[in-house]
Amino acid sequence: MRSVPLALLPVGAVLLAGTTALADNSSQGQSLLAGTTALADNSSQGQSMLNPAGPQAQHISDLWYIILVPALFVLVLVGGAIIYAAFKFKAKDVDAMPKQIGGNNALEFTWTLVPALILLGIFIISATQLPFLRHTPSEAADAMHIKVVGRQWVWNFKYAGLKNSYPGVLTIPADEVVNLDINSIDVIHSFSVPRLAGRLDAIPGKNNFMWLQAPAGIYYGQCTEFCGKAHATMTITVKALPRSDFDTWYSQQPKAPGGS
Numbered sequence: 001m002r003s004v005p006l007a008l009l010p011v012g013a014v015l016l017a018g019t020t021a022l023a024d025n026s027s028q029g030q031s032l033l034a035g036t037t038a039l040a041d042n043s044s045q046g047q048s049m050l051n052p053a054g055p056q057a058q059h060i061s062d063l064w065y066i067i068l069v070p071a072l073f074v075l076v077l078v079g080g081a082i083i084y085a086a087f088k089f090k091a092k093d094v095d096a097m098p099k100q101i102g103g104n105n106a107l108e109f110t111w112t113l114v115p116a117l118i119l120l121g122i123f124i125i126s127a128t129q130l131p132f133l134r135h136t137p138s139e140a141a142d143a144m145h146i147k148v149v150g151r152q153w154v155w156n157f158k159y160a161g162l163k164n165s166y167p168g169v170l171t172i173p174a175d176e177v178v179n180l181d182i183n184s185i186d187v188i189h190s191f192s193v194p195r196l197a198g199r200l201d202a203i204p205g206k207n208n209f210m211w212l213q214a215p216a217g218i219y220y221g222q223c224t225e226f227c228g229k230a231h232a233t234m235t236i237t238v239k240a241l242p243r244s245d246f247d248t249w250y251s252q253q254p255k256a257p258g259g260s
């Protein structure tokens with residue numbers, strides 16, 4: 001009898017892996033509630049990855065739903081097996097030595113191979129999305145670059161042609177690809193606007209890169225790498241303006257020397 005709970009140990013590890021995947025993904029969106037609220041009033045509020053805007057976030061959200069299916073399957077299968085075994089094989093006499101039986105090769109082989117195949121499948125599906133997420137679409141090769149600099153405790157946005165940098169608010173043209181070159185001048189921060197894209201670390205001395213494309217609207221994000229006592233105030237507001245409004249805004253900003 002004792003061999004049954006022991007036999008379930010590796011399967012339990014798979015259950016953990018499955019629930020971790022669930023937890024990781026849902027935390028990206030801060031909360032499901034935030035997403036549904038945003039949908040309900042059709043505003044741009046909320047920071048839910050499950051309420052995606054733009055191609056980057058849409059890809060990530062699709063991937064999340066694809067992985068949710070096998071994760072739920074594993075959860076139900078393994079959770080059900082644990083509950084069944086707990087009742088079915090409950091010890092009636094606590095002092096009695098359970099019957100000792102050896103391993104079952106077929107079972108052990110199966111519960112090693114099946115999770116490995118599931119994980120391999122998830123890996124392959126995820127890896128095929130990486131080139132799209134990593135590289136600016138070729139048709140937008142000349143899209144604008146904006147420098148994103150993390151600092152305790154504010155994000156600064158710097159445009160090549162403008163004199164000032166802009167704390168906390170990233171203004172971009174709507175529906176156009178925008179390249180973000182992400183860096184930090186002190187500690188590691190992490191740039192995250194869940195409705196638009198995945199998160200990316202801002203690391204001192206290293207340039208990280210991401211691209212965005214957002215429909216017109218306002219999107220919120222924040223630093224997602226604990227970076228000191230005012231970490232929580234390190235917020236991001238992305239304003240995606242229709243091209244003509246963006247041009248008006250841009251033309252009103254002080255220009256960098258030699259900028260246009």
Ligand SMILES: [Cu+2]
Nearest residue numbers: 189223227234
């Ligand atoms: Cu930070």
